[in-house]
Amino acid sequence: MCKESKPRHLWSPSQFTNANRVRPLPKQMSVTSCRCIQKAWLASRVIPRHRGSYLMPGAHRPINEANIRLALTITRGCAFDLFIVLWSLHPVRTTLMMIINVVRGFFPAFRGYSQAMIVDELQNLISSGCFTWSRLLKLLVAEIFRRAMETAIDSFASANENVVHDSVRFFVEYQQIAQRLRLDIPTLADPVVRDCLQESDLFVRSFNGMGGFGLLSPFDFVQILAQISELASHLWVLLTLTGGSTHMGALLLSILSALLPLFLSRCGLTPSHPDLAYTSKEARTAERQEKLRNLAYNDAHRPEVLLFGLGPWILHSWASARKSMMYDERLSPLNQSTLPQILHQINVSDLLFALQNIPLLLMFQSSSASLGSLALYRSSIQSVVYTVGNLVNTARMAFQSIFLMGAFCAAMNIKPRLTPPSEDAEKYPSSPNGMKIEARHLSYTYPGCKEPSLKDVTFSLEAGESLAIVGYNGSGKSTLAKVLLRIIDFDQGDLLVNGVDIRRLTPSEYHRHITTVFQGFSKYSSTVRENVGLGYVPNMQSPAAIEHAMRLGGSDTFVGSLPNGIKTKLDASGFEFMPYSPVSGHGTMASRLQHGLSGGEWQRLAVSRAFMRADRPEVDLLLFDEPTSSLDGCVQNKIFDTIDQISRSPQGEKTKTVIFITHRLSTARRADKIAMMENGTITEFGSHDDLLKKGGSYATLYRASV
Numbered sequence: 105m106c107k108e109s110k111p112r113h114l115w116s117p118s119q120f121t122n123a124n125r126v127r128p129l130p131k132q133m134s135v136t137s138c139r140c141i142q143k144a145w146l147a148s149r150v151i152p153r154h155r156g157s158y159l160m161p162g163a164h165r166p167i168n169e170a171n172i173r174l175a176l177t178i179t180r181g182c183a184f185d186l187f188i189v190l191w192s193l194h195p196v197r198t199t200l201m202m203i204i205n206v207v208r209g210f211f212p213a214f215r216g217y218s219q220a221m222i223v224d225e226l227q228n229l230i231s232s233g234c235f236t237w238s239r240l241l242k243l244l245v246a247e248i249f250r251r252a253m254e255t256a257i258d259s260f261a262s263a264n265e266n267v268v269h270d271s272v273r274f275f276v277e278y279q280q281i282a283q284r285l286r287l288d289i290p291t292l293a294d295p296v297v298r299d300c301l302q303e304s305d306l307f308v309r310s311f312n313g314m315g316g317f318g319l320l321s322p323f324d325f326v327q328i329l330a331q332i333s334e335l336a337s338h339l340w341v342l343l344t345l346t347g348g349s350t351h352m353g354a355l356l357l358s359i360l361s362a363l364l365p366l367f368l369s370r371c372g373l374t375p376s377h378p379d380l381a382y383t384s385k386e387a388r389t390a391e392r393q394e395k396l397r398n399l400a401y402n403d404a405h406r407p408e409v410l411l412f413g414l415g416p417w418i419l420h421s422w423a424s425a426r427k428s429m430m431y432d433e434r435l436s437p438l439n440q441s442t443l444p445q446i447l448h449q450i451n452v453s454d455l456l457f458a459l460q461n462i463p464l465l466l467m468f469q470s471s472s473a474s475l476g477s478l479a480l481y482r483s484s485i486q487s488v489v490y491t492v493g494n495l496v497n498t499a500r501m502a503f504q505s506i507f508l509m510g511a512f513c514a515a516m517n518i519k520p521r522l523t524p525p526s527e528d529a530e531k532y533p534s535s536p537n538g539m540k541i542e543a544r545h546l547s548y549t550y551p552g553c554k555e556p557s558l559k560d561v562t563f564s565l566e567a568g569e570s571l572a573i574v575g576y577n578g579s580g581k582s583t584l585a586k587v588l589l590r591i592i593d594f595d596q597g598d599l600l601v602n603g604v605d606i607r608r609l610t611p612s613e614y615h616r617h618i619t620t621v622f623q624g625f626s627k628y629s630s631t632v633r634e635n636v637g638l639g640y641v642p643n644m645q646s647p648a649a650i651e652h653a654m655r656l657g658g659s660d661t662f663v664g665s666l667p668n669g670i671k672t673k674l675d676a677s678g679f680e681f682m683p684y685s686p687v688s689g690h691g692t693m694a695s696r697l698q699h700g701l702s703g704g705e706w707q708r709l710a711v712s713r714a715f716m717r718a719d720r721p722e723v724d725l726l727l728f729d730e731p732t733s734s735l736d737g738c739v740q741n742k743i744f745d746t747i748d749q750i751s752r753s754p755q756g757e758k759t760k761t762v763i764f765i766t767h768r769l770s771t772a773r774r775a776d777k778i779a780m781m782e783n784g785t786i787t788e789f790g791s792h793d794d795l796l797k798k799g800g801s802y803a804t805l806y807r808a809s810v
């Protein structure tokens with residue numbers, strides 16, 4: 105029924121208003137700058153001649169004129185700001201790190217120079233016929249001292265770098281997680297936002313040394329400076345060795361011949377060439393291959409995989425997806441043989457090595473040539489070639505990293521769609537009697553669907569009233585619940601909460617006044633204590649609060665018989681297993697065993713979690729989506745009695761509004777009002793007796809169910 109959603113609603117400009125809640129950068133990026141970065145990042149992902157197709161997140165961008173322009177836009181937009189933020193975490197250490205890195209670039213040339221001096225001295229001593237150890241010893245001591253200094257600087261530099269990197273790592277990860285937690289479901293449903301977050305994740309992970317590129321943080325750009333200083337120092341050594349024009353010619357010949365293999369390998373494009381770009385077909389195949397691999401590995405699917413005998417199908421489907429990938433890779437123009445590749449495959453290095461001896465021979469004719477200078481000349485040439493190679497690689501990686509950095513900066517500035525702009529936001533208007541809800545002509549269509557799931561839904565509920573939402577499968581009950589909970593938005597209509605437009609309320613503040621059990625509630629692979637305590641984190645460490653919530657939700661009965669009581673670790677995949685971990689932890693096998701629960705037991709834990717905060721004074725609405733679908737009659741009645749009790753003051757006045765969705769119409773009749781839903785709309789609304797008298801759909805459904 106639903107099409108695969110296209111990146112149609114991308115980012116609206118309003119999403120880039122860099123709300124003051126998000127503060128990754130000290131100097132806030134302007135909306136225009138954010139939009140430029142986002143546009144440039146998105147443009148870099150477009151696959152030429154495949155309109156509407158984008159590169160997979162993390163795919164390398166080809167180095168071409170258009171992408172170089174986009175990289176410049178991103179660099180201008182965010183690199184400096186980001187660098188300043190990261191630098192300001194440890195200004196002194198970071199400055200030291202950069203200076204030391206540049207200085208360390210001179211070390212190799214200096215090392216070669218010093219060693220050449222020793223060789224020359226040795227040559228002089230031997231050729232002069234009066235060999236004395238004192239001069240040689242002096243040089244050796246100086247060399248040992250130089251090396252000791254180098255080692256000391258190196259170890260200080262790496263200790264300093266570790267401190268800087270640790271704090272930067274912490275900072276970017278913190279920002280990334282905080283931003284991810286701020287984003288709501290409609291924002292995360294946007295495929296472009298998802299891709300941006302994925303690339304931003306790659307950027308963040310690169311700070312842990314886990315990225316494939318090795319050069320993704322602005323600090324790693326320091327490497328370029330270090331390599332440039334290394335190159336400059338080697339060139340300087342070479343120039344001092346080759347003053348005359350004959351020598352200059354020899355120098356050029358040496359460098360060119362030494363750089364030729366590098367040039368050939370660059371033109372030859374090895375199969376693992378990083379500019380490889382996935383087409384959308386390849387991307388889909390790769391995704392399918394990954395999904396099938398997950399199906400094979402994920403323990404949560406294991407029971408159905410075994411029961412339905414899915415093994416051969418998974419294996420066969422994975423194999424055909426993999427083969428198709430391999431076939432596409434073979435056809436890729438990057439894997440076709442080209443002239444430079446063929447040249448590269450011919451082993452020319454021996455030939456070039458011989459060629460490089462010609463300048464050496466030329467130099468040897470000179471009266472100024474010594475053994476040390478020749479050795480220094482040779483090692484400097486090799487170092488120049490090696491450093492140029494590194495510099496080219498580093499620059500290529502830096503180029504790719506710019507786009508990931510753009511994704512990070514863009515991701516940091518995505519505004520959650522459900523959060524109102526600060527100028528429109530209103531405070532939640534508390535009410536002592538619960539939440540008054542007025543829904544007028546609400547409609548909602550899920551992204552990518554043609555048919556609306558909610559159509560013209562209108563009802564009102566006074567503060568403290570209870571409402572049962574009933575109806576056939578797929579009639580829109582859970583969707584209405586999600587709209588009321590402000591988990592998703594609505595397309596048309598108005599929704600007022602205590603007289604205020606719900607769109608003006610900040611979702612996180614609104615959620616503080618609600619407790620809920622979702623139809624597809626979460627099962628956490630964690631302890632019983634956490635499964636219940638997460639309903640109200642401030643009381644999670646209070647055994648009394650946890651036990652109280654468990655009593656209300658009816659989970660105390662079975663938790664008492666678990667091996668470690670509320671400390672028992674639960675297995676959310678639904679069957680007991682030993683967690684696979686190569687790390688041998690402490691504790692007995694039994695204490696590491698995760699315990700499975702029945703469907704009804706998990707549901708009781710979810711209800712207990714909701715009860716963790718249900719009786720708090722700030723909670724005005726209790727919304728339960730089929731809270732007792734897996735529970736036996738006794739527990740079910742007990743839970744509804746508890747809900748009734750919690751929603752009243754000790755004097756019996758109603759203090760909280762209650763909404764529950766149920767298919768058991770015997771429980772629906774307990775509510776003050778009943779909403780009968782059909783085809784996405786409320787067709788009947790009233791008390792149980794009124795609706796029965798009406799003799800409509802509710803009456804039919806009720807008679808069928810009792």
Ligand SMILES: Nc1ncnc2c1ncn2[C@@H]1O[C@H](COP(=O)(O)OP(=O)(O)OP(=O)(O)O)[C@@H](O)[C@H]1O
Pocket residue numbers: 106550551553557575576577578579580581582583584623
């Ligand atoms: N995430 C989604 N994306 C697209 N369509 C959805 C999504 N969730 C639900 N729908 C569609 O919206 C319609 C209403 O679904 P909803 O879950 O609200 O029904 P329901 O009345 O709660 O059903 P049930 O009684 O089976 O729980 C259905 O047609 C369903 O296919």
